[in-house]
Amino acid sequence: MIESKRQKLDEEERKITVIAHPNIALIKYWGKASEAEMIPLNDSISLAVNYFHAKTTLIARKVEKGEEIGDTVSINGKDVGLNSRFHRVFKSVRDKLDCQWSFTVSSSTNFPVAAGLASSAAGFAAIAFALGKTFDLPEHDIVRLARYGSGSASRSVLSGLVQWKKGNDKTESHVVSHFSADHWPELRLVIIVVKDEEKALSSKEGMERTAKTSELLQDRIRRNQERINLIISAFSSHDFPSLAELIMRDSNEMHAVCLDSYPPIQYLNATSWSIINFVHSFNKESVRAAYTFDAGPNACIFTLKEHVNELYDRVTSTFSKGKEVKDVYISELGQGPQIDN
Amino acid sequence: MIESKRQKLDEEERKITVIAHPNIALIKYWGKASEAEMIPLNDSISLAVNYFHAKTTLIARKVEKGEEIGDTVSINGKDVGLNSRFHRVFKSVRDKLDCQWSFTVSSSTNFPVAAGLASSAAGFAAIAFALGKTFDLPEHDIVRLARYGSGSASRSVLSGLVQWKKGNDKTESHVVSHFSADHWPELRLVIIVVKDEEKALSSKEGMERTAKTSELLQDRIRRNQERINLIISAFSSHDFPSLAELIMRDSNEMHAVCLDSYPPIQYLNATSWSIINFVHSFNKESVRAAYTFDAGPNACIFTLKEHVNELYDRVTSTFSKGKEVKDVYISELGQGPQIDN
Structure with missing residues (x-):
């Protein structure tokens, strides 16, 4: 095994294309215990959105000693500046390797980015998975790399019903899949992209403010494990009404702790309330x-x-496209990343 | 004393006119421990809005044995049906008296009723105060009568910074004034009546749903005494920044537990958020x-x-009257009910 890894590391250039999906949390990740290590304040649990994906090509090139490392990332054909998250991911993988590599990432998505549809979860899961496959990294490292990019991205590394266990440090914080996607293949998601002119606070800033100022957040954290167990149990027994109530209550609770933050944070607008x-x-x-x-x-x-179908028809007849709503999508749930051949 | 009371009770008809003000809670009353006795789940604390008032004339007529009791209530010239709250107030006062009386109440307000401006607090405080003065009832009974009409009305029976101590039963639940209105005469209120087409859930129904379904509410209740003490302390030392943060946080928290109710409750609309x-x-x-x-x-x-003045000017220039906002008022704070001669 070590031999074959060494051999691989000796190649000058490697290229891989992977597909990864965003995920939607049934119990939300909201608030960090550590920003540096991306350790959350509570466990979260999610399902992947199969219809949406990021398709990401990674080219890794060996860098000679003294040569400058020039990583680049493009999303949907546009070069993006490398923020600290990309640096953290690339530095972390380089620290594990015997010699220096530079990375060229080009990613395209079949859904709007920066529209609050977890595009960064899909994107960083794809990058982490591509790096992992390129350098034969163990799953634990792939998950950590994804998390360093975007906390929720770590859940997109696995398939099915995926729990992100917060753990107490970077080695403990990990993900686990409780059921594969085919345990409940009838599950569907209708995604409504709401027309929105307001500039929302980023998740990062929102989480920081909530963690620092909301007193109700502590109560939410206390109830976290019980809620996770209830989700797993409802999923296990295909109990949709119980699962549904847990999902809605968790969403409400997350937005309640946002409102309890100081100054208060609003992510739901009038159309969101109409949908509720x-x-x-x-x-x-x-x-x-x-x-x-x-x-x-x-x-x-x-x-x-x-x-x-009934839900989709009633959504599209209730919410006029172009006025309150931009787009409505239907998706199946639960797939993990794959190598694209 | 008993002699003079007896004498009064022998009069055939009595008439009194009183003025009472609505009040605005700095720590909100949200959720009941007992609907029948109107016992709240937490203490609340408030200031009266001097500029707004209900002016209420009460005529009490002695009823002969066998004669039917015909209570009537009119608000702003319109007869209103006597709901269970009026019945509870009138029954409660009749139970205390030696012989039967019927009540004719006519009330007028200088501010819009049923617009969420605590008109029922002013109205029931006025009725309770009028009944109390007519029949020489002790303050404790006046407060209880007001509470039977509307929980928050009990706070309008006193002046200054008024705390409603929840107590554990109808005799314990009471109000106390910590400071008279002249302790901090510089306090002002700018009231923005928001144009609102949505039909809001009544406070009664909202409270019931929150008490029954919100898990975060328990955390709010746990913190109640500490918050009340902090309000009293900030008021005592004229510490406006501390008082202000406590007021805003309590409002946010109340709306957070509404959002955490199931189904979630929304009272804040887009204009409310713009004001925040x-x-x-x-x-x-x-x-x-x-x-x-x-x-x-x-x-x-x-x-x-x-x-x-700066606040008023900026409010009226930021929020266009007729579009987002109906009216903007300025008021001083803290007066209790008075007899109108």
């Missing part, structure tokens, strides 16, 4: 849908295959 | 204003005499 009320009315007879909102106004609505 | 952001920007250099929101989108902004 719409889902509760859709559920009037029986619970068939569950909304969840990340750090923005867009809604992800979980449902089952048998209800997805 | 406006106040934080007004406070950029130094904390000179504090917003608070009850169960509706209207904002009450506390400030000091020296800043009130």
Whole structure:
């Protein structure tokens, strides 16, 4: 094994293309215990959005001693400045290798980036997975690299129902998949991209403010393990009504601690609230849908295959495209990253 | 004393006119321990809005045995149906008296009713105060009668900084004034009545849902006494920045537990959020204003005499009347009910 790794490391240039999906948390990650190590304050648990993906090509080139390392990243054809997250990921992988490498990353997505649709989760999961496959890194390192890019990206490294266990330091913080995607293949997601003119606070800044100022956050953290266990149990027994209520309550609670921050943080806008009320009315007879909102106004609505067409039709007839809503997508759930041949 | 009371009770008809003010809570009342006895889940503390008042005339008529009791209430010239709150107040006072009386109440207000401006607090405080003065009831009974009409009305029976101590039963639940209104006469309130087309959930229903479903509410209740003490201490030392932060945080927290209810409750609309952001920007250099929101989108902004004109001007130039905002008022704070001669 060591022989073959050495051999690989001797190659001058390596190229790989991978596909990774964003994920939607059923129990949200909100607040960090450590920014440097990207350790969260609570466990989170998610499912991948199969329909959306980042397709990422990584070219790794060996760098001679004294030669400058020139990493580059482009997203959808546009060069992006390398912020500290990219530096942290690339530095971390270089620290593990015997000699210096530079990285060229070009990524394209089939969904809008910077629209609050977890594009950075898909993007960093793809980069971490590509680096891992290129240098034969163990899963634990791939997950850590993804996390260094974006906390929630670590959940996109696995498939199925994925829990990010916070752990107490960088070696403990890890992800685990409780069920593969085919445990509950009927699950579907209807994603509503909300038209939004307001500039939202970034997740990073929002989390920092909440962690520093919200007193209710402590109560949320105390309940975290119980909620995670309830999600796993509802998922295990295909109990959609229980799963749905847990998902909606967690989303509400996350936005409640945002509102309890000082100054208060608002991610839900009037359309988000209309969607919340719409889902509760859709559920009037029986619970068939569950909304969840990340750090923005867009809604992800979980449902089952048998209800997805009715839900989609009622969403698109209730919310006029172009006015309140930009786009509505349907997706299956749960796939992990793959190498694209 | 008993003689004089007896004498009074022998009169056939009595008439009194009183003026009472609504109050704005700095620490909100949200959630009941007992609906029947109107016992709250937490203490609250408030100041009266002097500029607004309910002017209420009570006519009490002795009823002969066998004669039907015909209570009536009119508000701003319109007869209102006697709901269970009026019945509870009138029954409670009749139970204390030696013979039967019927009550005719006519109330007028100088501010919009049913606009979320605590009109019921002013109205029931006026009725309770009028009944108390008519029948020489002790303060404790007046407070209880007001509370039976509307929980927060009990705070309008006293003046200055008034705390409603929840107590554990109807005899323990009481109000106390920590400071008279002249302890801090520079305090002012700018009240923004927000244009609102949405029908809000009543406070009663909202409180019930929060008490039944919000898990974060328990955390809010745990912190209640500490917050009340901090308010009293900031008020005592005329520490406006501390008072302001406590007021804003409590408002945020109340709306956070509303959002944490299931289904979630929204009282703040887009204009409310614009006002929140406006106040934080007004406070950029130094904390000179504090917003608070009850169960509706209207904002009450506390400030000091020296800043009130600038605040008013900036509010009225930022929020266009007729578009986002209906009316903006300025008031002094702290007066209790008076008999109108």
